[in-house]
Amino acid sequence: MSDSFSIYGEQITSRLLIGSALYPSPAIMAESIIASGAEVVTVSLRRQQSAAAGDDFWQLIKDTGLKILPNTAGCHSVKEAVTLAQMCREVFSTDWIKLELIGDEYNLQPDPFALLEATKILMDDGFKVLPYCTDDLVLCQRLADIGCEVLMPWGAPIGTGKGLLNQYNLKTIRERLPELTLIVDAGLGLPSHACQALELGYDAVLLNSAIAGAGCPVTMSHAFKAAVDAGRFAYKAKAMPEKEVAAPSTPTMGMPFWHQT
Amino acid sequence: MSYNIAVVGFGLTGRLAALELSLAHNVTVYEADDAQARNSAGRVAAAMLAPLAESVLCEQDLALMGLDSISRWPGILAQLDETVFFQQQGTLVVAHQQDKGDLQSFTERLKPLANHHAQQLSGPHISELEPELSGRFNQGVYLPCEGQIDNQAFYQASYNTLQKRAVSFKFGENVDVTCERFQQSFDYIIDCRGLGAKGAAHQLRGVRGEVIRLHAPEVNLTRPVRLMHPRYPLYIAPKPNHEYVIGATEIESQDNGPATVRSTLELLSAAYTVHSGFAEARIINIQTGLRPAFSDNRPQVKHQGKVISINGLYRHGYLLAPSLVAEAVALIN
Numbered sequence: 001m002s003d004s005f006s007i008y009g010e011q012i013t014s015r016l017l018i019g020s021a022l023y024p025s026p027a028i029m030a031e032s033i034i035a036s037g038a039e040v041v042t043v044s045l046r047r048q049q050s051a052a053a054g055d056d057f058w059q060l061i062k063d064t065g066l067k068i069l070p071n072t073a074g075c076h077s078v079k080e081a082v083t084l085a086q087m088c089r090e091v092f093s094t095d096w097i098k099l100e101l102i103g104d105e106y107n108l109q110p111d112p113f114a115l116l117e118a119t120k121i122l123m124d125d126g127f128k129v130l131p132y133c134t135d136d137l138v139l140c141q142r143l144a145d146i147g148c149e150v151l152m153p154w155g156a157p158i159g160t161g162k163g164l165l166n167q168y169n170l171k172t173i174r175e176r177l178p179e180l181t182l183i184v185d186a187g188l189g190l191p192s193h194a195c196q197a198l199e200l201g202y203d204a205v206l207l208n209s210a211i212a213g214a215g216c217p218v219t220m221s222h223a224f225k226a227a228v229d230a231g232r233f234a235y236k237a238k239a240m241p242e243k244e245v246a247a248p249s250t251p252t253m254g255m256p257f258w259h260q261t
Numbered sequence: 262m263s264y265n266i267a268v269v270g271f272g273l274t275g276r277l278a279a280l281e282l283s284l285a286h287n288v289t290v291y292e293a294d295d296a297q298a299r300n301s302a303g304r305v306a307a308a309m310l311a312p313l314a315e316s317v318l319c320e321q322d323l324a325l326m327g328l329d330s331i332s333r334w335p336g337i338l339a340q341l342d343e344t345v346f347f348q349q350q351g352t353l354v355v356a357h358q359q360d361k362g363d364l365q366s367f368t369e370r371l372k373p374l375a376n377h378h379a380q381q382l383s384g385p386h387i388s389e390l391e392p393e394l395s396g397r398f399n400q401g402v403y404l405p406c407e408g409q410i411d412n413q414a415f416y417q418a419s420y421n422t423l424q425k426r427a428v429s430f431k432f433g434e435n436v437d438v439t440c441e442r443f444q445q446s447f448d449y450i451i452d453c454r455g456l457g458a459k460g461a462a463h464q465l466r467g468v469r470g471e472v473i474r475l476h477a478p479e480v481n482l483t484r485p486v487r488l489m490h491p492r493y494p495l496y497i498a499p500k501p502n503h504e505y506v507i508g509a510t511e512i513e514s515q516d517n518g519p520a521t522v523r524s525t526l527e528l529l530s531a532a533y534t535v536h537s538g539f540a541e542a543r544i545i546n547i548q549t550g551l552r553p554a555f556s557d558n559r560p561q562v563k564h565q566g567k568v569i570s571i572n573g574l575y576r577h578g579y580l581l582a583p584s585l586v587a588e589a590v591a592l593i594n
Contacts, residue, residue, distance in 0.1 A: 022492075024318045024319075024558065025554075025556065025557050025558035025559075026466075026556040026557075026558070027556045027557035027558070028557075030556070052515070053469075053514040053515045053516035054513060054514050054515070055515065056466035056467070056513075056515060057466060057513035057514070060466075060556060159491065213366075215370060
């Protein structure tokens with residue numbers, strides 16, 4: 001049974017997108033990526049200074065054979081992000097861009113206004129933009145209005161590992177934008193967080209620190225893979241309705257009378 | 262038996278190899294730069310000897326090798342004609358409020374190393390160790406076995422000492438260690454080129470690091486202080502004469518150009534948040550280096566024909582070089 005989701009028309013089977021930063025070594029990174037079963041890996045170009053300077057590290061990522069989703073991590077202005085996106089397109093030969101535009105240095109919260117502006121510029125320039133955004137419905141609607149087919153609302157601020165801080169918001173976005181591909185990006189710490197996101201009907205999760213920062217990244221990768229599968233199965237199976245009053249799973253009708261109080 | 266040995270690359274491992282081998286053999290040192298070996302990572306490094314702290318990210322065998330190396334350093338420095346600052350008074354690890362979680366997970370991940378255990382510190386304990394940090398941090402960790410070296414003094418003193426021994430120096434020479442003609446002149450070739458061996462060594466890459474050296478007369482720290490930072494392990498390492506080395510960034514890049522504004526701001530503000538006395542410090546220099554590393558970030562000693570190569574010391578040059586050089590020298594003897 002094929003169960004895939006779409007990133008701008010491209011069918012992706014693995015619902016775990018993985019980052020490539022902060023691992024103890026490139027070798028452990030490669031092993032973790034393989035263990036995760038991910039088909040898409042995100043890469044940051046920001047701090048390498050020049051395209052050639054990062055070649056060795058990028059080659060390791062290219063060697064994984066995965067689809068590369070470059071990101072604009074660390075950008076604070078529309079101009080910076082647009083320029084970096086254009087550089088990424090050249091270096092990685094892809095029109096995909098995870099657009100990250102930081103509005104607050106302390107919690108690395110996306111700047112919704114600049115994000116919208118930069119998304120528009122890049123979409124007009126032919127990019128397939130995957131904006132990293134907050135869990136604000138109206139922002140998500142506006143991004144959809146200008147043509148985004150994929151949105152990546154946060155679960156919690158980057159690197160906090162706090163999980164889905166506002167499930168209500170995430171659920172609302174899912175319900176109101178049923179046609180869009182939605183990926184929870186950032187803030188996940190535990191496999192159960194990823195599982196919850198998939199249970200809510202999110203198409204996938206994107207994470208980095210939760211695996212790279214684990215005591216044993218490779219083992220944690222396996223855990224996330226299993227959790228994402230569990231969440232997806234649960235969503236497709238449709239959960240039972242939640243109730244306020246206990247309902248026994250064994251009917252009491254046929255019970256002998258002396259067991260009844 | 263005395264051999265003709267070429268040491269290729271005059272960075273940290275090259276210097277250590279030349280010091281060790283010149284006691285019994287005829288040594289010729291080749292270096293692409295001059296005696297300064299400006300492209301060597303060891304010249305820029307903070308020169309920390311931190312096996313416990315590094316055990317958080319590296320395998321236990323490497324951390325234990327670090328302990329072994331620390332015990333070798335005093336003997337190495339004793340060979341030199343000048344005194345080189347070496348200290349083993351432990352490291353103090355502190356974190357700002359927002360990075361407390363990182364400090365906790367760091368502490369949990371320290372690997373057991375022989376009998377060396379990390380000690381949890383409260384505010385008053387921190388003040389006892391470093392009075393000038395009194396009131397700034399209420400929680401920290403003390404790593405007793407750790408130390409540091411003044412790398413600049415070591416670079417100078419090792420060169421001076423080797424000059425007095427009958428070591429020949431060939432500066433400004435790029436050597437192909439695999440070249441048959443070159444190999445014919447020597448019994449052994451110790452390849453210590455670091456990133457200079459890129460291309461020849463499979464999957465060797467550079468990892469950029471930026472380091473700032475300050476002169477801070479208002480700051481009196483007696484031992485290295487490590488500050489928990491979300492991106493890199495940051496050290497403030499006190500060297501002689503009120504000099505402090507702040508470093509280092511760690512970026513997956515081959516770029517060896519000058520430090521960026523962002524890195525400079527991060528390093529200096531980290532130092533300033535630990536001790537406000539750094540506000541009036543003078544910046545002596547801001548340097549960039551590339552750490553040679555293999556994809557598993559582990560060092561390699563390889564023996565092939567006449568060539569013994571030592572490479573991939575990554576961020577553990579001073580921590581591991583003495584043991585790795587001893588391993589290489591043992592292949593000759």
